[in-house]
Amino acid sequence: MIEARHIEALKGLAGEKGLLTEEADMAAYETGARYDRGRAAFVARPATTAEASAIVSYCVRNAIALVPQSGNTGLVSGSTPDGSGRQGVLSLNRLTAPFDLDRVNRSVRAGAGLRLSDLNGRLEESGLFFPIDLGADPRLGGMIATNTGGSRFLRYGDVRRNVLGLTVVLADEAGTVLDLSSDLRKNNTGVDWKQLFIGTSGAFGVVTECVLNLEPAPKQSATALLVPASADQVATLLVAMEDALGSYLSAFEGMSGNAVAAALDHVPSLRNPFQGGVVPGFVILAEISRATPPRAGEQPLDAVLEEVLAAIWEREDAPLADAFVGQPHEIWALRHALSEGVKHRGRLIAFDLSFRRGDIMPFLAHMKAEMPDHFEDVTICDFGHIGDGGVHFNLVVAKDDPRLADPDFEADLREWVFTVAVEQFGGSFSAEHAIGRKNQAFCDRYTPEKLRALAAGLKTITSPGPLGTITF
């Protein structure tokens, strides 16, 4: 428990609306999107960078640990307090100002507490958008702290690529505000400090404001479902599509038959698009899009996609077994339902991996072959982003499986998957979910000693106070 005088002092700094201490009010901030249920000493909700600075400064001076929390949609226990009841939550959700669109510069200056959907809603009239496409609806600060990627990474990159500037509060005694809020695209005048606060889960400072690059919103798209001739041929298909389409190609997503079947079974609004209702073993969602309006005399994108697929189909070693161009909203609805569907199959044990693009299918084949020998009755329901190397490697176990009562079971499973993914296939154990308590142990194991020493040094010179859920 935290002393009452600290609560009083923090109320003075954050205001009545800015500090929550009642259990009922705090519950939502203590509960994670997938795994967690912790206990917060308090939830501080500053409405300005200055308030955030004052709160952080007070906490550092009084050795009170803070966990920054943005939309709390993360999946690695990076934004909720532990069970001690001694950590305070620093919520960004009132930090929604400013909102300054610079139309000519194609940039926006926004509060880190703004939700992605609110940002894009407010941008709609301008014809611009922030091009990170996610299943969840996080707030901007958390997107920056985890460097989210998503389904259109292939075209637009990750958050890192689209951040021009940041305002950051450091966890030092002064609650120093670092103004890195440039709105320039080309600026090489020293260390690009903002990079240290992107993807590092709030360990080095709390992002309160950002300047984001915006892109012209797509005005046309065409989407197809592709069935590869074999798992081996997925890489060939990707290269063939990129050769023919270049940067038209805005998504190349992989979906295992198991994940697709789970979605079709559990999300009743979906229509089964496959011939005879038979779900193939592996399916690709390919999207092409343009930011330009349809123009008279221009081939519609559906026709472009069909023509490209036909040409690939006619190759002697055609990497395609089947393909059809369909309604984008229907196909994307299937893609977006995979996560929900898989959850209904049983207890989900999820991994967010990435590989060199050519290594994804070999990794999946290896796991399919080896799983029964290592762990019986574990179903692989993977899906992900073949175009950028990301795989949501989901494992499902029946909810009544007695092994779930044994904490070693999940630990052993995680151990095996990470070992194969990282050590054997040179992959990443966290592609786009970043780091939280959930993967701290693997971060410790796979970070070379020298980089851990550098991170400790960096922590000392930026935010020596206790901040966040993890240590690099």
Add this chain to the structure above:
Amino acid sequence: MIEARHIEALKGLAGEKGLLTEEADMAAYETGARYDRGRAAFVARPATTAEASAIVSYCVRNAIALVPQSGNTGLVSGSTPDGSGRQGVLSLNRLTAPFDLDRVNRSVRAGAGLRLSDLNGRLEESGLFFPIDLGADPRLGGMIATNTGGSRFLRYGDVRRNVLGLTVVLADEAGTVLDLSSDLRKNNTGVDWKQLFIGTSGAFGVVTECVLNLEPAPKQSATALLVPASADQVATLLVAMEDALGSYLSAFEGMSGNAVAAALDHVPSLRNPFQGGVVPGFVILAEISRATPPRAGEQPLDAVLEEVLAAIWEREDAPLADAFVGQPHEIWALRHALSEGVKHRGRLIAFDLSFRRGDIMPFLAHMKAEMPDHFEDVTICDFGHIGDGGVHFNLVVAKDDPRLADPDFEADLREWVFTVAVEQFGGSFSAEHAIGRKNQAFCDRYTPEKLRALAAGLKTITSPGPLGTITF
């Protein structure tokens, strides 16, 4: 002078071919592309990362200052030794291995000593390229150390966006080799350390190897010269072009009439493309391109560009005074000759500035209006990258101008330009040339104290030894 025993020891580490000490051999390494003529104690040319590590370690242990040098094409005195004769040059030019193309991953692992032209030459057959388009032909290590941008930034971004991994030698006693050589696109497992070595001119470590993202090479393009209705209308024209063309637009370059006229006068191979030979006050080069081959039934890109320009032309408040689609190679030849042309006009005093996109033309208008009151007989011959906010703000003074003998003249001029650009217009004093001795003073002035303290801390934990030409 450096002691003979050090030279002997370094020869042992770098081999006979790896260490130059003769004045004639060292001259090219002591002379900068534009400004410098220093004196080197020696030039060490390691052929492997291990050799580089051994040399750096020896120098740190013996307090011998090293200046990393890549292609030596930089313009801010960032890669040549000072006049003391006590600094050694660490040249990357033998570090050209490895060269491992991963076609499926669209990436290449390459030695930092490889030239940009060699890289793209070796990639040609694959249909991929490294999408940084520059006038100079640097080596990769220097491109990374300066985070070069160039003329296609609008489409492909800067070097930072296209680096997947790095191998870096730190200037500590061990000459520690940091292996950050990931070839993954999505990888959020901690601090993205490679960012610290991009754009920081080698102050924190020497890049010896890199993994680069590659893009499908363009297969079609169309290029136009546009004359804006007025300087005020350039931003309107840019937005109109982006609205109509989205990411087709791969370049939107600004060229002052002064720079164009200088190129036409001094580069005889150029043809004057303007009606009656009259060069307008300001011209835009706009390029659209596609990575896809021409397809039957598809409108050729020239026609697309003409149609878009016609639609803009027909607007009531048309921001265009004149426009014509021409031969790409002819138009780009003009653009690439600007730098050469301007140099022939007299003594060049060059600035590499950037602004919010909407502030470029107001800045140029301000300088045109104010220059005569501040400095007589100084001609502004600017050109640059309107699409990303970059301006090569070139000032030309007659070669026999007596003020050139007075060192205060250039200093005063620089002082005034930087003050207006940075303090009045919120711009950057180094857009894409990064930092070297030439702009150290402005780096010191415009870097807030807190960031200087952080940089000093970072230097201590990475490369405490004397490395490079600058201090952040």
